[in-house]
Amino acid sequence: MTHATSPGTSTGASRVPDVGLALEALRVPFHPGAQVAFLSDLSVGELILLEEIGYRPVEIVSGAGSASWCPQFTTAGTEAQMWGRAIASAIAEARAGIHSEVSQRGADGVVAMRLELEREPANQLTCTMLGTAVRDERRSGRTRPSAREPFTTTLSARDFHMLARAGYSAVGIVIGVSVVGFSARSASQSLGLARDNVELEGQTTALYSAREQAMGMMEQEAGSLGADGVVAVELAERPVNTMLTHAVELMAIGTAVRRGPKGHKSLDPQLQLAMDDPAPEVFTSG
């Protein structure tokens, strides 16, 4: 590793901005415009990363969806379709809401979107999304392939920056949900009296089929959007065990991405020994 400073890497004395000039600007009265130009929940470092790939912040946008289901009487080995659809519809409604807010503002998408799930009561799910809508400033004159539909992504600004520089674009978040029931354990097992070490095959099978169906649904959605793949997939699994209900609930959420016409471009990263401790937050994920 070389420790020498190459010409492009210096952020040294020549670049140090003068804070005195900035403080002088605070002495003069500010003449506000008709409205603020932009609202963002991103940090300055994140905005620089977005600016570099041509995106500017517009406003903070949000969406919410909520649905309930009847969790009783799940059948062993069978998908609880109404339950799964209720969860999927809550997430889809939130996504549709944030899409319409993005479109109203003439923006192109949402970066570093926060996706939160709230369950209260237990048979209900409220999904909320919030993030900074961004506009593609390099779009003028040409339309992007996905221009008709805004994109949303939970990828951080740093990840989104790398994705764009590597020649990919985010298509949107895609979701898959599946709920599969299984049979209750035997009386002695559930009372803790059973001494045998056996696999609960019904539960393993339920977990497998829930995962397969959720991933399949997510992949199908990505395929219908014309995506080349899904990144940053997160699986959220929740077991539900009550008197009448034995089921596993599985959610898969990820960002569908599309390869650009020029294919993959290498970022050619340099190895660097950072003297900064802790790392600047813009270079860490999340």
Place this chain on the structure above:
Amino acid sequence: MAGPGPGAGSDSGSGADPRTGAGSDTGAFHATTRVRRTPTSDLSVAEAAALRRVGLSPVGFVMGSAVMQLASMMTGNVYGGMAIRGGIGWGGFLSSARARGSYVESYPCAHFGLVTNAEHYGFNAENTVLAASLFEGYRLALSRLQDETLGLGAHGVVGVKLSFEHMVGAAGTATFLATGTAVLHPESAPLASPFLTNASGQNFERLIGLGYVAAGLAMGVGVVYVQPNCLARGDLTAVGPNSQIPAAVGIARGRARQWLASTAQSMGEGVVHTEWSDRRFIRYGESWNQLALAVGTAVRRYKTEVEPLVPRAVVPLRP
């Protein structure tokens, strides 16, 4: 509001030693009798170094706080009274709220009218009173933070952390807390009103490099009181999508966003670093206040011609 407001203390610092705060008479809220001989800060070494690069040095860890009795237009008692009076009482309440011009929407029972309304009738109502008391708590905490900063003769506060929680006092009270590190530019004359920012030292450096300066903190609050109907409370006999909770979240967030934009408008061209929090606050039985809170840094452009900050891809070698 108890005690002297922030305005009473804001003219402090005149005639006091600006570096120590000794002799200033800012009232009972600050550690004004404490002579500050040693600079303190909650900055990390990297943050302090970033600030040093733009010419700022830390002069003291500062704090502003206020313990508030929260006002709400719907307290437990009022709710109980409404429940007894059933639909008629709510009808009266909803129409009076509508007459005031605030957001109100009713969500009737989804059980085809087979069940009495008193149990499952729902409504959303904007709780402007609670929103105003939260805003006031934050405003007091921030103005005291600013007073303490003025007392130190500093130019601003970096890395402001804001919180509100039950720290002192009983339920129905909230403690608003603002902390941060006051920073000084020795070559500049004091500002009449120090800037505040929730950005870290490194992000402050980047902001200055971009030609913007932090002008102050912008804030927004939105509260919607939610009395869920049978769909929104998860009745097993009425399941499916509900529009009541999404509407409550949407209105609360929209109000917070509007307020954030309007407080920022007088300070700068945009808002960055918005910290957003959504909570279900102060519950009464099944109902709750859907709360949205947003605090961000209003930024003002001071220089239009700047060298672009070009990020490079690196792989940091870390253990």
